[in-house]
Amino acid sequence: MNRTTLTAKWPEGLSDPSGSRHAKPRAKGRTMIIDKGIGVHAFEDLLSTSGQYIDIVKFGFGTSPLYPPEVLRTKIETASKYGVAVIPGGTLLEAAVRLDVVPGFFRQVLAFGFTGIEVSDGTINMSRTLRSDLIRDARSLGLTAYTEYGKKLSGSRIDIRDFAETAEQDWACGAELVTVEARESGKGVGLFDERGEHREGELAMILEAVPNMDRVLWEAPLKEQQVYLIRELGPNVNLGNIPVNDVLTLETMRRGLRSDTFGLHREPYIDYMI
Template sequence: MNFLSLPERTSGNRTYGLTSVIDFGTPLGELKNILSDYGELIDIAKIGIGSAYVAPNLKEKVNLYKEYHIKPYCGGTLFEKCYYQNKIPEYLSYLRNIGIEWLEISNGTLDIPIQERLQLISQIKNDFHIIGEVGSKDSNSEMPVSEWKEEIKLLLEAGCDYVITEGRDSGTSGIYEKCGNIRSNLIHELCKDLDCKQIIFEAPSSKHQMFFIKEIGPNVNLGNVKLQDVLVLESQRCGLRSETFFLEDHHTCTLP
């Protein structure tokens, strides 16, 4: 029975308000238990770093995620490894064979020029859903705001379903400073000129997640969420934690 007035959440096959988890090798049996309780709170699952290539029972895991209408994909590091070794055609075949329909094109480790990424997107966007990524894993690399905006805009125009803002699973690079503080001015600038419904902000900790919920609203897209944190995150989105307690029912900020 629902009796509280809470912020309105998107539901079902969401296109925004997404929770994208990161799976660093959750055993299949454990994952079954997690999804049986919390599967409806998860929209996307990233099989972290390049772990998919050496993971046991990968096809079974992919199928399990899909049973719960969760979109699985491999971390961008695996894409970059294949790009570095000129194995992109083999990588695409590999994804098809294990039933993965989403693909991340990143440049977190390698510096892949934006034009090369755009060309790749144009070649494969009819066969896969594409998630682009902007920002580097190098905490010493700091892109100007104008470059962030331009790359996100170009990636979306090229056919990406979503663009991720790099933050690492540690929250220490990309949209974060080395110390873990959020580059709030960058976030405000991105939300001013871009459609936040198509941006997934990497937010690995509750502190990071609550910043985005308070600034953008309960239906902000969040990535790199730990599997064990999905219920806490949903509680935060619904104003059921002290830090988000006074979240307005219809607070959407820059989300139209």
């Protein structure tokens, strides 16, 4: 075929064999990546390549105050150009609570142009009243509030009844999504055991207690965890703590463009060999 006859459009359906993915802004099937400190140029490259598949960028842990201010501002402005929400890690807000500097935290979040915050208590104990107040304060300032359930201590499990009650109260206060903690390692916390494998039967019990999965985001940094959740909850499950280099890989699995989920959401397997 002559190169001049080629077009920039792939055959219809080939980019999304699942037939289920939607363009941004998405109400479900959102992808949150964790940025642990990549530079401005790498960040720009990431978004120019994969920005349409990223919904939220979390600047992990308490990294935000460690950036040179101009670098932090540039990264946030770049994300905004691609329609990507940007939040500091929940650990930073926990530090602000511990140091009693929450008003200053909110002031800087707004000054730098963050679009939301993460309210978590993975490393501190936080009362229900304070958690609710932080969610409402964020909303009153025009910020999107994402919350997180679970402790970061290795071996921490999901108390299903407590999770259901916490999620309902968070949503009632205005939280956009409730994230299930799994840390950046994906091992030994929440839904996953010390090997990073899912705890048998636990997801089914969670689904009985919290049927509205469109407003739950699962931290799942490892490929096997992403495959498991896509197989169990469908391609439009909300997934977080995705490493920056794995965005396109995850999107191929959501769409059935990788062997792990090939044909999962379409017809049963057909042998196409002639």
